[in-house]
Amino acid sequence: MSARTAPPLPLGVGALGVIAAASIVLPLAAIVLQVPWEGATGLLFSPASLQALRLSLLTAACAAAVCLGLGLPLALLLARTRFPGREVLRAMVLVPLVLPPVVSGIALLMTVGRRGLLGPLLEQADARIVFTTAAVVIAQVFVSLPFTVLTLESALVSAGTVPEQVAASLGARPSTVLARITLPRLAPAIVTGTVLAFARSLGEFGATLTFAGSMPGVTRTLPLEIYLARESDPDSAAVLSLLLVLVAILVVLLAYARRGAPGRTQEEAR
Amino acid sequence: MTAAAAAAAGAGGTGPAGPADAVPPGRAARLDVQVRVPTRDVHLAVAPRPGRITAVIGPNGAGKSTLLGAISGAVPARGSVAVEGREILALPAHRRGVSHLRQDPVLFEHLSVLENVAFGPRAAGRGRSAAHRRARALLEEVGAAELAPRRPREISGGQAQRVAIARALASDPSLVLLDEPFAALDAEASTHLRALCARMLQGRTVLLVTHDLLDVLVLADDVLVLEGGRIAQAGERSAVLARPRTGYAAHLLGKELLPGTVEEVAGDRAVLRTRDHGRLVAGSAEAGLRAGGEALVLLDPAAVRLEHRGEAGAVPADPAPRRDAPTGADVATTHDVVIESLDRVGAGIIVRGGGLAAQIAPERAIAERLGIGSTVRMILDPVRSAIYPGGDERDPAPSPRPHPDRAPRGRDRRGA
């Protein structure tokens, strides 16, 4: 692209931009500044917080992988095929974005809980999902999947299908077209969608608490640990919050370091 | 141009069979198309000569790209498309063996030029080194061998189109479809590429959609003229260009075509009354004309003299002697019209009015202040106007009638 600079924005945009940035940066800075630094390392590396952090990272990574595994086919279906009820399905996929996470947790309970839709089936199989680590991942997937699907679907729509048509005319089977053309073109959006899912899963709280419960090492992720710490020791809550913020910033930086704005296709990224 | 004639005339070579119901690769593949695309009001039956390049021309919206799309699989269509006798319409696009090249080369951005060209062979199952060898050979042929390691974003438009041609041919398609392949290139690049295509498409069955007369002259063996979703004319290039039956084809050649009925025939002269303005036009008669029959007159604007009426003392020197003219000769050659439009053709200006057209030098238009609304006298030369039969039952659309929602007035000029 050319090296021309964009025409200047009106002053008001800059002012509002500063306010917007401040509304995000200030609270984060406040945590950093008000954290009680003596004893902070002790708290940061206590067995309980390390355990919670490990659990959080593990479940969020699993959830992100599942979101990609489920979200990609769903995005492809929504963007590239036509079937009755497609619009309804797309709307429903986005519902977890709007639901309060606790409501998502309740919905999950009503599905796979003891008295849920699939409860009797699970009882028969002597399987229990609630109160397990799997439940944590399920809750995270439920609330994060819309991010992945949204990112991938809009990238697919804006990328268009001409290269895929050309590949087909050159003799490539649908699976070849998917593997050698569609997915490589989608690479930046795949990364963005996965990172968003990971970040959302890392911060997931309401659905986890309601659906999975809170047991150290099993279901007590870092946000749950922070929430509990507030009861007895607000200082440690602040420290653990800082930990979560730092992990989140690290994840975002790693994902966007080379790329710039998220969600573009390969061609636009030039 | 029936299928039987095509089979007789064509080379019709077939290659070894490929996977089960894929079309076997071959060079001069037989093609039989009978397609309907109701959503676009396209209804065509055509059997291009195998091993030949058939130019598909016509105004915008005539159905040219739809025809290509129906054959390649991009446009859903009903009917039958048979390559080497094998029906491909029911096959998914990737099993049809049809290469489709557009204005936009659409190279795969994330692959190198070499990997782009090797894509077809690899998709067919060839090993990487074998595919790369073939790719290099083709890049060599198109004169782009040194571009092999580069990325598509690093090469120019002309170079990209070369690579696209190599890529399209690498999978040895039965059929090659070209959709205005040089329209996005500058004159120099398109000249080179046109010559390249002439060489590389030798012996293949090719359909070439174009608006460019140069493409037709350099590449085409046959010409297919589409209008309003139907075939308006089809035949060998020389036949179609010598005696066009559509306004579009006539304009492409810089001529003017008027439909009408034969008023009288006498020896090698005839007079036609135009349908649209009721003018009498004299011209040289072709075989098959009869009084009262439908006919077309092809005028050469370069042979039409123009006099600016209303200019003091500007009556030109005596007109050409008309010794063998039919009765009422003056009426049939001299027409006073009001200028309706001016267009540029090559180095001249075409003045149109009342259905007729005359070509003059730009200096004259400026000097005589000719403009829309000026009254001029056009004097036709019967020797240079040809009248030939139209409305033949062999012709599916004898007189091109403007379709309300097609290109405006069915008039589309080359390069538009």
Add this chain to the structure above:
Amino acid sequence: MRSRALDASPARPSRRRGLRRLLGAAGVIALALGAAACAGPRGTAGDAGHSTLTVFAAASLTDVFEQVNADFEADHPGVRVVMTNAGSSDLVTQIDQGAPADVLATADERTMARAQELGLTAEDPRPFATNTLTIAVAPGNPRGITSLADLTDPDLAVVRCAAPVPCGAVADEVLADAGIPLVAVSEENSVTDVLGKVTSGQADAGLVYATDVARSGGAAEAVTIPGAAAHATVYPIAVTDRAEDPELAAAYREAVLGPEGRAALGDAGFGPP
């Protein structure tokens, strides 16, 4: 068609710009007002004969204090009682961060002690009720639970409060006393969540307070824990250091401690202080 540049007269641009500035300022003011409005209602004392009393009470006191509040309003016309319920620790944190509370009633003495340490109380807290730990089970006790020991059955899904939470601390004490090494499937942040898991059927049993079961309206049954009374939680109440009307606040405290309050608390399952 003349260009717009020719049309612009000197007077017009400045008027247009002035109008835009006015609209911009109005927009900012509207935004600020909106933000302020979202901040929530604030207690307004001495507002044309009406006064508001803000009570911060532990979650487990929600229902019973509503009764107390209604009685208090009936006895003190012109006074409106506004109550906030949350985990005791949350309440203290909120007051510490500046929330406007006149009276504080917590579900344990430890949290009240923290409030005192932070200087949030204006007086020594007074105990007004006690609450005893009990086992909540589904109505009809389908699993036939009769004692704490039964809860160690690995097939049972048992939930309890997490240790840092007051009811969790009590649970620890009671379990230690009885020598039961209970392994729960979930340690919740609030006793309400524990009860919720039992009433929704996700858990077979939960360690909650007697008042929670009483409040459940039949959705759960209680199995008494012998010896739990020894570790009953004491609920203290105190007027805060920032009470708008300290006399009114003190009157409220007295109402809670008095016969009407005691009767309401007893009905709800609380024990005497």
